[in-house]
Amino acid sequence: MTEERNPQRWLILIVLCLSTLVLVIDNMVLTVSIPPMVRDLGASAQDIQWIIDSYILVFAGLLLTSGSLSDRYGRRKVMIIGLVIFGAASLLAAYATDPGQLIAGRTLMGVGGALIMPSTLSILITVFDEKERPRAIAAWSSVAMLGLVGGPTLGGLLIAQFWWGAVFVMNLPIAALAILAALVLMPESRGPARKADPLGMILSMVGMTALVWTIIELPQKGISDPTTLAALVTTVLSLAGFVVWELRTASPMVPLELFRNRMFTGSSFSLVLVTFANGGLMLVLTQYLQFVLGYTPTETGLALTPLAVATLAFNGLGAALVKKLGYRYLAALGLLVIAAGFLGLASLPVAASFWHVSGAMLLLGAGCGLAMPAAIGALMGAVPAAHAGVGSALNDTVQQTGAALGVAILGSVLSGAYTDAMPGDAPGAARRSVAEALGVAAGNGDAGLAEAAREAFTSAMSTTFVAGACGVVVAAVLALVLMRERSPVVEEELASVGN
Numbered sequence: 001m002t003e004e005r006n007p008q009r010w011l012i013l014i015v016l017c018l019s020t021l022v023l024v025i026d027n028m029v030l031t032v033s034i035p036p037m038v039r040d041l042g043a044s045a046q047d048i049q050w051i052i053d054s055y056i057l058v059f060a061g062l063l064l065t066s067g068s069l070s071d072r073y074g075r076r077k078v079m080i081i082g083l084v085i086f087g088a089a090s091l092l093a094a095y096a097t098d099p100g101q102l103i104a105g106r107t108l109m110g111v112g113g114a115l116i117m118p119s120t121l122s123i124l125i126t127v128f129d130e131k132e133r134p135r136a137i138a139a140w141s142s143v144a145m146l147g148l149v150g151g152p153t154l155g156g157l158l159i160a161q162f163w164w165g166a167v168f169v170m171n172l173p174i175a176a177l178a179i180l181a182a183l184v185l186m187p188e189s190r191g192p193a194r195k196a197d198p199l200g201m202i203l204s205m206v207g208m209t210a211l212v213w214t215i216i217e218l219p220q221k222g223i224s225d226p227t228t229l230a231a232l233v234t235t236v237l238s239l240a241g242f243v244v245w246e247l248r249t250a251s252p253m254v255p256l257e258l259f260r261n262r263m264f265t266g267s268s269f270s271l272v273l274v275t276f277a278n279g280g281l282m283l284v285l286t287q288y289l290q291f292v293l294g295y296t297p298t299e300t301g302l303a304l305t306p307l308a309v310a311t312l313a314f315n316g317l318g319a320a321l322v323k324k325l326g327y328r329y330l331a332a333l334g335l336l337v338i339a340a341g342f343l344g345l346a347s348l349p350v351a352a353s354f355w356h357v358s359g360a361m362l363l364l365g366a367g368c369g370l371a372m373p374a375a376i377g378a379l380m381g382a383v384p385a386a387h388a389g390v391g392s393a394l395n396d397t398v399q400q401t402g403a404a405l406g407v408a409i410l411g412s413v414l415s416g417a418y419t420d421a422m423p424g425d426a427p428g429a430a431r432r433s434v435a436e437a438l439g440v441a442a443g444n445g446d447a448g449l450a451e452a453a454r455e456a457f458t459s460a461m462s463t464t465f466v467a468g469a470c471g472v473v474v475a476a477v478l479a480l481v482l483m484r485e486r487s488p489v490v491e492e493e494l495a496s497v498g499n
Helices: 009-041 045-073 075-094 097-127 132-160 171-185 198-221 226-248 256-260 262-292 298-304 304-345 356-380 383-419 428-432 434-445 447-482 488-495
Strands: none
Touching: 009 045, 009 075, 009 097, 009 171, 009 198, 009 356, 045 132, 045 256, 045 298, 045 383, 045 428, 075 097, 075 171, 075 428, 097 132, 097 383, 132 304, 132 434, 198 226, 198 383, 226 256, 256 304, 256 383, 262 298, 262 356, 262 383, 262 434, 262 447, 298 304, 298 356, 298 428, 304 447, 356 383, 383 428, 383 447, 434 447
16 A cells, blocks of 8 residues: 555546446446347357356456456556457457357457456555545445446447447447556556466366356256256365465465455455345346336336435445444445345335335445445455455455356246246246246237236245345344454464565
């Protein structure tokens, strides 16, 4: 951490926010780009799965390695390289003429994203001191939330005016501006010189890639499927080997001693659980808004706007309150408000009003605005400056894993509850998903089937959001129990990790 405040630190923050924004928006606009991609490229269902999953697999697999590389070779340098790769890959994806080219572009975008994301937060905590860091993290996380909510709306507008490739072309000017600003404004920072850990890198890449693949495949194929089973075995062996190796090697890529710090461990577990709940949020809510309430994609984006507005407002409030309440109590308070928001969503009826939805969205946004910067600030505050890059990568890995688990597990809960709630004599396709049910109903003019599907989905959504609320309450309890200030003895031990 710099002893004197960098006079350009707030301009640097804008660069970091731009770099983060381009990643979040890109992932969210993809959800509205799939239908025209299928039409223009002739993509099969398997192609679509790889278009989505190729990015996630590469991104998750490389996060820890890229964080370690940024500490070793320079955080600004790694971020700029990531922006260059991401921009070039976006161009390849935008003008792809077949599914294979688009998958290749998305894979390279995952490489670029993995290099960018850990560097942004690690640079932030080295540029801002402890007094200003809560405000900076609040601004950084606000931008991520804006991209999450505004991405689908922006993507819909671009596709309506141009073509699906426009959602990738828009990455180019943002990436170019971020690269230029980073070269002009941003100081280089790195950890102390230490030996590389190639075995740790390989084990982390294989283990994290296999973990995400297992999470993706398990709900669809089950544990007995040979591919899923092989991925699960690979995950366990690789990650177990990674932990054993990191504890034994003299120069570990990831200092596992960090997990002896209650603040770090508590904030990590809390983030896993809250991103677990939020991971299923968009998956479930967007289907409810469009299939049950009949919203258009643009109207769906507008319905999510209160979430972004409340997050922005309460991010600022949280940055001020953290000085009075501390990370522990502020995170717990925010998590309980998020849980209340999930319960509000669980109470939505089949014919909910816009204001009912907005009220629950406001609660969720308020809770996220209070909890997320506090939990991230606690986690990063527990990381020695020498390991800022890998600490940031751990934060990203925790959140990516939680979100992936949320999509997989809560998606399975939703699917199972929906099937159970549908009439036993409904057609097989209609019992699989609300989208298929509405398609069958439209084809044969069965208004009763359509109504039954909407009621079944609403009931299943309620069950799913109650499960999400329970996870967030557990996160609040963990924050209160574990997120305590570290002792001076542990402080010295952690500081010596990078030496």
